[in-house]
Structures are given as C-alpha cells and as structure tokens.
Amino acid sequence: MDAVRILPDVEVATGAPMLPAQFSPEVRAQLAQIDEAATRHVEDNRPEKTRKGYEADWSAWERFATEVGLPVLAVTTGTLVLFVEWCWIQPGRSVGTFLAPNTIDRRLSGVVVSGRRQHKLPLPADIAEEARALLKAKVKEMEKAGEQRGRGQAPALLVRHMRRVAAALPDNLAGIRNLSIMTMHFAVAGREHELAWLRERDIQEDPEDRGLIVDIRVSKVAPREVVVPYGSRASICPVRAWRKWKQAAGLDQADGFAFRRLHSRWHTVMSAGLSPEAVGDVITKCGELGELEIRPTGHSPRRGLVTESQRAGNDPRQAEKQGGWARGSKAMAGYREDDDRWEENALHGVL
Template identity: 65%
Template sequence: MPTADLSVTVSSTTRRVEGADRPGRFDPATEARLDRLDHQATAHVEANRPESTRTGYATDWNAWLRFCTNADLPPAAVRSGTLVAFVEWCWHQPARPPRPGRPPGRLTAPATIDRRLSGVVVTARRRLKLHLAQDVAEEARALLKAKVKQMEKDGETRGRGPAPALLVRHMEKIAATLPPNRFGIRDLSLMTLHFAIAGREHELAHLRVRDITEDPEGRGLIVDVRVSKVAPRTVEVPFGSRAHLCPVRAWRRWKAELGQDVDPDSFAFRAVHNRWKTVLKNRLDPVTIGDILTRIGARAGLDIRPTGHSPRRGLVTESSRAGNPDAVAERQGGWAPGSKVMRRYREEDDGFKENALHGVL
C-alpha cells in the first residue's frame, strides 16, 4: 500500500466525545477515521514484510481458519484452550491441505505446528487487534512437546527434519568440484558469502551490488543487509585464512564477472545463461539459491544434503567450535540477543566440546 494512503488530515473540528468514560475517546466520525488509519497502517506494514514471512503467516492463518470451521469457532477465539485444541487438530492433519485426486501426504511436522502457533498468535494481534497474553500458547506448546517425545519413543518420523549445517569441510569439497567458469565463480561467492553473514536465502536474493563494499582500511567487505526477516543489519566480513574459501576474494572474482560498468543498483547474485554463460539481469530468487546449494553439494558427494538454511547453521556451529561468544554469532546472523533458536543450533554440536568425560578417561 502506498505511503500516501497513510496520510492524516489534521482538522480543527476533531473533539473528544462529551462525557466519555475514559480518555482518548473521540466523536464517532473521528473514531471511524482513526480505525481506518489503524487498518491501513497494519496493511502497509504487512506489505513491507519479506514475501516469505507474509506467505508463512498466511498459510498459518489459513490452517487456523480451517480448524475454526471444523470446530465451529469464530476466528477471533484465540485462547489458551483453543490453541491446545488447534495443536491436537494439526497433529492429525497432512502437511498439505487435501485435494481431490491427490493422495494424502505426510502428517504435519512438529516444527510446522510450532510455527503455526506463532503465526496464529501474531496474526491475531496484528490483524484482529486482540490483546493476548505473552504465554497464551504455553500450554499448546507443552502438548506439542509431549507429542514429540511420544513420537520419538514410537520411532515415528515427520517432515524432513532440520537443515544440516554446512561446515568448512563441506565447503572444501564443494570448492574442489566447482567448474572453472562463471557458474563456478558465482556459486563459490554465493556459498561463502551466505556462510559469512549467516544469511537467510531471501537476504542473499535481495542484496544489491552497492550493498557489498570494500572496507576503507582494506580489512575485508562490509555487507549491508537491507532486506531481512527480522531487521536490517551491517555485517563485516574479514579475509579468510583459506584463500580458496575466502568470501572477500570470491566476491571480487564474481564482481569482476559482472563487468567494470556494472549498475550498483543491480542485484549482486544473478542468473547465468546456460549456453552462453553470460550474466543475465534477473536475480536469483530465494528458492533458487537453496536449490544451488543442494545441487553443488550433490555434485561434491557430501554426506549431507545442504539447503538454503545450511550455511546459516554452519556458521553458528563453526563459530562455536572456534570458541567465539554467542553474541558474536547473534550479531553476524541478525538473531535477537539471547535467541533460543540460535542456541539450539550451537547446542546440537556441543556434545564433544562440553563433555563430562573431559579429563576423566
């Protein structure tokens, strides 16, 4: 929605309702104008969120609407009890809504259900303006946790599981198998910079050439991540100790392929013509970036199947192994201070680093 739609005309006729029972109430006409502005503001903010976030929230809310129809509940009935019932309902639903002529798919993964809880609560607060307690989904998540434990006990599997971490040893193998052409130069720069900034796929997809600049003191790159799921951030990328995996050197080689007169407003990572190997104008979308990582991982014969989230997990893992504080990785990848998600990435790999057997055997 254009910003102009959010403009407010200040009128000297605006007045408070006489005898209002609480401050801040206005006459009905003014209240109607303010309500319209509230809804326009919500729509405007929503329109400026990353497409992947909007799509995810829309999918979560559609699942909630299907549940409400099934349970004969109004959509605004977002309560602790209804969210518990929503988890129970989601647990028995396929990952995708059933369609005529299509066989039922896998049951919904626990991570998807957990995300749906967040999506429903966030949408109810923003779109319906509901004042919900911070712990409104606490009991629902407790039920989900119990179901996951029982699922693991029964040997049941759901979903593809978390993305594996792309580690330095994996990137070593990938770099050795990349072709010596523009595809290889681009893919090496994409992979190493993706890892260096602990980026999300859409963050890499929206980077412009002007967003990646050389540090004035020659220490590496300064990457301005303007489009992000959480908040924009600036990431410093120093030179790597391994020249063949250095994100600074890899970016310089790829930028040279873009040409001396490259438009600074053009996208940093773009498609390459399959036959002529010329760099095209259209950018790589987030899905394609994930597909590239999967493809180059398969070519290298890795013991994992990397996805677009693997470099993000990989940096946290390698940074933890190097002894860096959590706050360093949080700042690099744009996690909120004290992020539980980021710490789960680290803790999954801490079994050898923090072990009760150290100094014992």
C-alpha cells in the same frame, strides 16, 4: 502510508487534551482508517516469504475452525490446544507422512500473530503456552516410538564441507557465482532472502583493504551491516570469491542484483536476481557436487557459521550480531548445544 493530520476543534479551543471517550464519531472513523492503513503498510513491507507463511498458517486455522464448528476469530488457549491436536493428524507433503512438529509450532505462531495484527484480537502473551506444552509432550511420545516427521533441522555447512565443494565447482560462471553465494551466505550467517535481495551497492570494499562491508537492507528481523574479513583459506575466502564473481560477471550497476540468474541456454549473466528458493537450491546443488555426507539447504550456511564460530572460541554475541539474531536467541543457542555434545562430554578424560 500517507501522513494524516487530525485537528479536533474543541481541543484547540480549550487547550486541554481530549480523552478517547470524548472523540467525535468522525475522529473515531478517521482513526480506524489510519489503523487499517497502518496494518496494510506493515504487511506490505514484510518479506514475501514471511507474508506467505502467515497466510498459510491462518488458512490452516480457518480450515480447522470450519471443521470443528468454531468461529474463525475464537482464538483462545483452549482452541489453540485443539488446533495442535488437529494439526497433529494432518497429512504432510509426502504421501503417508504427517506434519512436522516445527511446522505445527510455526502455525501456532502464525495464528497468534495474524490474530493480533490482522484481526486486532487482544491476545495475551502466553496464549499458546498450553498448546506448546501439548506439542512438546507429543514430540516426546513420537521419539519414544521411533517415529519421524519432516526432514528435521537443516545440517550445518562447515568449513570442511565448503572446501570440498570449492574443489569440485567448475571454473565457469555458474561455478564462480555459486562459490561466491555459498561463502557469502556463510560469512554473513544469512537467510536465503537476505542473499537474494543483495544489490551491488550493498557489498562495498573496506577502504583499508581489510575485506568487505555488507549492508543487509532486506531482512526478516532488521537491517544490519556485516563486516567480512579475508579468510585464511584462499579457496573459500568470501572476499576473493566475491571479487572473482564480480569481475567474471561484469557487474557494474550499483542497483543491480549482486547474485544474478544465468541464461539456461547461453549461460550468460542476466539482469534478474535469484529468488530466495533459488539461493537455497544453489546450496543444495553445491552439496551434491561436493558429494557431501549431508544434504545442505538454504539454512545450512547460517547454522554452519554459528557452529564454526563456537568451535573457534568466539563470543556467542559476535555470531548473534553477524547473523542478526536477537540477544540471547534460543534458536541460535540450540545450534551451539548440538555441537557442545562433543566439546562438553562426560567421557572426556575417562576412556
């Protein structure tokens, strides 16, 4: 975004700041252009997956508005409640299924964010509160009826899972790379796109040989630096796995992708990196190869780190920092609560 300088002559002459109501039409027009350029600049710097998600959410809102005869920019408490009702009966990806509650909740967020940022609507902070209350009530009724929608939350990829995968992976370039992806994904509690966009320069050796320093520059929330110490189990140690992959792949270009594609025929290392979706596919294939009882996805290592850290008795704030969650994140707290059912149970010491 290019820098712009506005110099109202009146303000310079009098030395007193002008009120917005006193701005000339020319200044107002220039400020409007700056606002528009700023919005485009922010959008251009968002991760592609986030942009596409918001676009899909707003597209769904446009279809809803057209069907019920509402102006597209009529985003209100009441219309969002109607939107939930409309989304609830929309078909899912598979024939005979309906949209999952998490998808509907994400669409609510996408509509509100797009309304504020793209269309400059002055929407209150609690505008979607009633819509989410309705969605919560629908989920309760769905659970009572034994109905299932969507795949549910990603299962946690735990240490015992990774040990089985490590034992099953072949000792070739694909196996060495996939082990490094899996263990690094877990160690930094990463998102798929964060792993996909890592460059060689972003993974540095600690000067005192305590492990790795991983600079996650591209993130949905904010960049962060994560230290990855040696693991106590050599087979799934992220430090050793990265070194083995780096040597086997001959990585020696600072700006090159840390995790590369392999040629489909010759199985040689290519210069192109992996897409976020491909990173998720690697985790799922690892689960299949290890014959796990779960079907891990690209979110499973992130959830797994939180679960295992909780079991080890670590402060939750450490996991928040590792994975780039906001302080007191409800999403991360939900991961811990699932495992707390075993640790904090009314039957302990009873039977």
